[in-house]
Amino acid sequence: MMECGQYNKAWEAIHMMPEQSVLAGKEVNAQLVMPIHWGAFKLSIHEWTDPIIRFKNESERMNLPIINPVIGERFCLGQNFPRKEWWRLQ
Numbered sequence: 001m002m003e004c005g006q007y008n009k010a011w012e013a014i015h016m017m018p019e020q021s022v023l024a025g026k027e028v029n030a031q032l033v034m035p036i037h038w039g040a041f042k043l044s045i046h047e048w049t050d051p052i053i054r055f056k057n058e059s060e061r062m063n064l065p066i067i068n069p070v071i072g073e074r075f076c077l078g079q080n081f082p083r084k085e086w087w088r089l090q
Contacts, residue, residue, distance in 0.1 A: 002030075005038025006049035016074055018054035019074065032081070036066045039087065049087050056085075 002021040016024065018035070025033035038051035052068065059066045069075055069082040
């Protein structure tokens, strides 16, 4: 799980940008990452979907698989992971 939302250049000492979150996943040798802290509510000036879109684009560029369950969705490790782009349906 990598935090991926509510970022701003002014907060860079305490919040990572989505691309930095993906890089952190690579640096810890993650086989799969789940972006968190981006979809529940909006605190920053970026668009609500900006964090997940940027995270997903960077994860594809870096060839790092992601999981993106709907908030509260249950899943089991080792099974088919939620990958539906539910934020695009809003």
